[in-house]
Amino acid sequence: MLRYDSTSSSAGSSSGSLSSSSSSSKPPQQDIDGLLAGAGYKVRSSELRQVAQRLERLETAMGNSPADFSQLASDAILYNPSDLACWVDSLLTEFAEPPPTCSSDFIVDPVNNQTVVNSAWTTAEPHTPQVHQNITYDEQQSLDNQLTVVTAMEEDSGIRLVHMLMTCAECVQSGDLSLATSLIGDMQGLLTHVNTVCGIGKVAGHFIDALSRRIFQGMGGGSVNGGSAFENEILHHHFYEACPYLKFAHFTANQAILEAFDGHDCVHVVDFNLMHGLQWPALIQALALRPGGPPLLRLTGIGPPSPDGRDSLREIGLRLAELARSVNVRFAFRGVAASRLEDVKPWMLQVNPKEAVAVNSIMQLHRLLGSEQTRNSPIDTVLSWIRGLNPKIMTVVEQEANHNQPGFLDRFTEALYYYSTMFDSLEACRVQPEKALAEIYIQREIGNVVSCEGSARVERHEPLAKWRRRLSGAGFRALHLGSNAFKQASMLLTLFSAEGYSVEENEGCLSLGWHSRPLIAASAWQAVPAWDNHMSSS
Amino acid sequence: MNYGFLSSFFQKDLFLVLGFVFECLKERGMAGSNEVNLNECKTVVPLNTWVLISSFKLAYNLLRRPDGTFNRHLAEFLDRKVPANLNPVDGVFSFDVLIDRATGLLCRIYRPATAEEPEPNIVELEKPVVGDVVPVIIFFHGGSFAHSSANSAIYDTLCRRLVGICKAVVVSVNYRRAPENRYPCAYDDGWTAFKWVNSRSWLQSQKDSKVHIYLAGDSSGGNIAHHVAARAVESGIDVLGNILLNPMFGGQERTESEMRLDGKYFVTLRDRDWYWRAFLPEGENRDHPACNPFGPNGRSLEGIKFPKSLVVVAGLDLIQDWQLAYVEGLRKAGKEVKLLYMEQATIGFYLLPNNNHFHTVMDEISEFVGSDC
Numbered sequence: 001m002l003r004y005d006s007t008s009s010s011a012g013s014s015s016g017s018l019s020s021s022s023s024s025s026k027p028p029q030q031d032i033d034g035l036l037a038g039a040g041y042k043v044r045s046s047e048l049r050q051v052a053q054r055l056e057r058l059e060t061a062m063g064n065s066p067a068d069f070s071q072l073a074s075d076a077i078l079y080n081p082s083d084l085a086c087w088v089d090s091l092l093t094e095f096a097e098p099p100p101t102c103s104s105d106f107i108v109d110p111v112n113n114q115t116v117v118n119s120a121w122t123t124a125e126p127h128t129p130q131v132h133q134n135i136t137y138d139e140q141q142s143l144d145n146q147l148t149v150v151t152a153m154e155e156d157s158g159i160r161l162v163h164m165l166m167t168c169a170e171c172v173q174s175g176d177l178s179l180a181t182s183l184i185g186d187m188q189g190l191l192t193h194v195n196t197v198c199g200i201g202k203v204a205g206h207f208i209d210a211l212s213r214r215i216f217q218g219m220g221g222g223s224v225n226g227g228s229a230f231e232n233e234i235l236h237h238h239f240y241e242a243c244p245y246l247k248f249a250h251f252t253a254n255q256a257i258l259e260a261f262d263g264h265d266c267v268h269v270v271d272f273n274l275m276h277g278l279q280w281p282a283l284i285q286a287l288a289l290r291p292g293g294p295p296l297l298r299l300t301g302i303g304p305p306s307p308d309g310r311d312s313l314r315e316i317g318l319r320l321a322e323l324a325r326s327v328n329v330r331f332a333f334r335g336v337a338a339s340r341l342e343d344v345k346p347w348m349l350q351v352n353p354k355e356a357v358a359v360n361s362i363m364q365l366h367r368l369l370g371s372e373q374t375r376n377s378p379i380d381t382v383l384s385w386i387r388g389l390n391p392k393i394m395t396v397v398e399q400e401a402n403h404n405q406p407g408f409l410d411r412f413t414e415a416l417y418y419y420s421t422m423f424d425s426l427e428a429c430r431v432q433p434e435k436a437l438a439e440i441y442i443q444r445e446i447g448n449v450v451s452c453e454g455s456a457r458v459e460r461h462e463p464l465a466k467w468r469r470r471l472s473g474a475g476f477r478a479l480h481l482g483s484n485a486f487k488q489a490s491m492l493l494t495l496f497s498a499e500g501y502s503v504e505e506n507e508g509c510l511s512l513g514w515h516s517r518p519l520i521a522a523s524a525w526q527a528v529p530a531w532d533n534h535m536s537s538s
Numbered sequence: 539m540n541y542g543f544l545s546s547f548f549q550k551d552l553f554l555v556l557g558f559v560f561e562c563l564k565e566r567g568m569a570g571s572n573e574v575n576l577n578e579c580k581t582v583v584p585l586n587t588w589v590l591i592s593s594f595k596l597a598y599n600l601l602r603r604p605d606g607t608f609n610r611h612l613a614e615f616l617d618r619k620v621p622a623n624l625n626p627v628d629g630v631f632s633f634d635v636l637i638d639r640a641t642g643l644l645c646r647i648y649r650p651a652t653a654e655e656p657e658p659n660i661v662e663l664e665k666p667v668v669g670d671v672v673p674v675i676i677f678f679h680g681g682s683f684a685h686s687s688a689n690s691a692i693y694d695t696l697c698r699r700l701v702g703i704c705k706a707v708v709v710s711v712n713y714r715r716a717p718e719n720r721y722p723c724a725y726d727d728g729w730t731a732f733k734w735v736n737s738r739s740w741l742q743s744q745k746d747s748k749v750h751i752y753l754a755g756d757s758s759g760g761n762i763a764h765h766v767a768a769r770a771v772e773s774g775i776d777v778l779g780n781i782l783l784n785p786m787f788g789g790q791e792r793t794e795s796e797m798r799l800d801g802k803y804f805v806t807l808r809d810r811d812w813y814w815r816a817f818l819p820e821g822e823n824r825d826h827p828a829c830n831p832f833g834p835n836g837r838s839l840e841g842i843k844f845p846k847s848l849v850v851v852a853g854l855d856l857i858q859d860w861q862l863a864y865v866e867g868l869r870k871a872g873k874e875v876k877l878l879y880m881e882q883a884t885i886g887f888y889l890l891p892n893n894n895h896f897h898t899v900m901d902e903i904s905e906f907v908g909s910d911c
Contacts, residue, residue, distance in 0.1 A: 035891070036586050036589065038695050038890075039692045040618020040619070043586075043589065048589055051589055052585060055589065058596060059592070062599065081616045088593070162661055483615045486614075487612070490611045491611070499642050500642050504614075505615050505616075515634065515636060516619075516621065516622065516644060517621070517634070518621070
């Protein structure tokens with residue numbers, strides 16, 4: 001079961017639930033123990049004693065059988081370890097009541113009308129709603145303006161190149177285009193002395209190209225990074241194969257969607273960017289193996305219109321339908337062709353009020369952001385109608401980067417760190433042409449961030465901290481991703497990827513990074529019911 | 539595409555026996571000594587420290603399996619980490635450096651922000667340090683060789699503090715951990731980091747164009763600091779001082795403090811044994827020199843130019859007899875060592891600045907490093 005920031009209080013806790021804290025005079029963050037916060041734990045000072053008591057109870061429960069405890073406890077699914085009170089509680093719950101007994105599960109095979117015992121499947125543990133302190137902490141702290149970098153050992157010419165890139169970007173920002181142009185020339189010369197196969201040399205080349213395009217096309221405008229939808233899909237597919245970022249996004253989102261769909265017989269997934277539908281076979285398979293049988297699955301895939309009369313969305317839909325049939329999942333597909341996400345209207349999705357809806361956005365929401373905060377901007381419109389659908393879950397995966405800053409130099413600097421880390425991680429990929437095409441995929445992103453402006457600049461990545469604020473403000477609350485999703489992501493990395501990738505948990509969200517730098521973050525959300533609105537104002 | 543493994547994650551073995559086990563535990567009730575222990579513990583540390591260390595203890599119990607394996611996924615999920623931050627916070631900025639691609643060895647470097655360049659950018663990361671004498675502290679985090687990382691929140695905080703009080707650059711080493719990586723991996727990584735630091739021209743003090751290196755660490759990190767120092771002097775490279783906070787040492791014999799304090803202040807002998815078994819080569823016992831450097835298999839440092847040491851021992855740490863024996867071993871070999879015995883301190887007292895021991899120790903560290911400037 002997914003955990004969520006709940007306004008309901010649990011019987012066992014006497015701490016203030018959200019409904020009372022909204023009327024308390026002290027804003028939640030002032031009551032947080034500052035020293036424990038520094039250690040990564042959010043505990044209200046007023047609750048320290050209770051948390052201590054619960055820790056003691058757990059310790060007593062451990063008693064003389066630490067071995068059993070370890071075995072059993074490690075099977076528990078834990079959420080949001082920063083909320084110390086909460087996870088101590090969840091462990092206590094784990095041991096306070098015996099779990100439901102395991103019964104054999106039967107799946108009726110619709111084709112043969114035979115029952116098949118599926119002993120591999122057991123029901124998930126029911127979780128009693130816990131108090132989740134809806135603590136809004138000051139995100140203006142270091143989190144917001146985080147500037148992280150992992151550097152590899154570079155030679156001097158690499159450092160010089162970076163120096164020149166920064167100077168050039170500064171010139172572009174201040175409008176000194178003639179100096180910028182001459183720097184471009186110098187840098188291209190320097191490139192010949194630097195190892196362009198890996199490290200800073202490789203990514204520098206792409207940034208030099210992007211800068212020169214920006215300079216020579218004049219500020220503003222700039223062409224959208226060409227490429228037909230077909231080309232983009234190919235590049236996307238190779239990026240998917242070459243490194244684990246998209247796989248992580250898909251598996252993590254699928255896990256959350258699967259849990260959200262638990263107990264529902266009619267489910268509807270709305271995919272904001274279908275591409276080749278790579279995310280869905282795994283979900284279809286998982287639903288097929290669900291205890292109690294699969295639901296009726298509807299998938300609505302949004303994607304750009306195909307230029308040459310082909311209906312590529314439908315083609316993907318047909319392939320997925322075939323897969324679904326092969327595993328006996330009743331499946332229906334609808335394609336919605338739209339060049340921009342903001343052109344999609346909710347009626348096009350034909351959501352049935354009886355369905356459980358999952359909205360899935362893998363690196364799409366940022367495209368709706370403009371550089372200015374205007375009312376009724378595309379992001380607000382879209383978030384509003386998503387909320388209107390009352391989805392069981394909205395899965396959001398975004399690049400963990402601050403590429404939507406108004407100042408060009410800041411954006412450029414951030415992008416330089418971000419993409420050099422990403423390129424570094426790509427070094428581990430040995431498969432061609434996946435690697436080369438993945439690099440072009442990333443290169444196009446760089447080009448968009450650096451050389452485009454206005455409506456042409458669609459790669460407006462914002463970090464998780466900003467998305468949290470934005471989504472909370474739009475009437476969504478976080479559904480926490482737990483230790484099971486974390487473990488799945490970690491194991492995915494072991495199976496598919498080289499050493500150096502790391503998964504991190506951050507207050508209910510998961511991120512995947514290269515060494516210590518997170519590059520992509522996954523989170524899950526649910527619409528706050530309308531009547532709750534006045535209590536959950538951020 | 540391998541979908542098969544997906545189903546194993548949705549698998550959950552339900553234990554009919556769980557209910558039964560819990561009933562048994564309930565019946566055993568609160569063992570008298572347990573109750574006393576918990577109360578004793580709480581009187582000697584502030585409440586938030588108690589909560590912090592108890593939650594570590596709880597988490598760590600979940601992670602250690604009786605068969606000697608370690609639940610690494612859950613460990614990484616539970617560990618609270620913080621990213622590096624180029625934006626100075628309280629005058630300190632940090633960045634991560636990959637110093638060995640082959641092993642993926644990362645270090646987090648902490649530098650003081652200067653008045654002239656309050657907001658460093660990428661080209662200033664490795665700007666030469668300014669000063670006649672600039673101490674560089676290579677820090678090894680604790681965690682009994684198995685837990686924590688250089689980017690763990692508690693150690694990020696500690697390293698930032700060290701920058702401030704010592705006016706130093708701090709290099710925190712993300713060494714490989716047990717049980718996946720046993721002895722000598724942690725020491726090798728320490729040595730790699732040491733050589734890297736020693737060869738950075740931007741870390742050289744202006745006075746003599748040399749890097750002024752101190753080695754520091756808590757718990758297993760203290761143990762690593764000792765061994766890296768030993769290797770350094772063997773290679774003829776100077777180390778200016780060792781700072782060992784509650785260093786992790788042990789031996790085959792059971793000492794008085796181990797028996798007296800077993801289970802009383804967050805730590806049990808059983809868990810100590812587990813960590814040594816996880817770190818030491820299979821088949822070796824605790825008299826291995828890694829664990830017991832001055833024991834039956836150790837060697838004297840007599841005649842070797844070992845650096846001066848500041849050793850902090852917590853009076854409520856069950857392994858203090860081994861730590862005191864370490865200090866004695868240094869003294870007998872004629873090495874300069876200052877012992878700070880903090881009577882009422884438990885493990886981890888240096889993690890939160892809410893007690894006198896903390897401030898005493900920080901002052902001593904500052905003086906220890908400052909005395910060479």
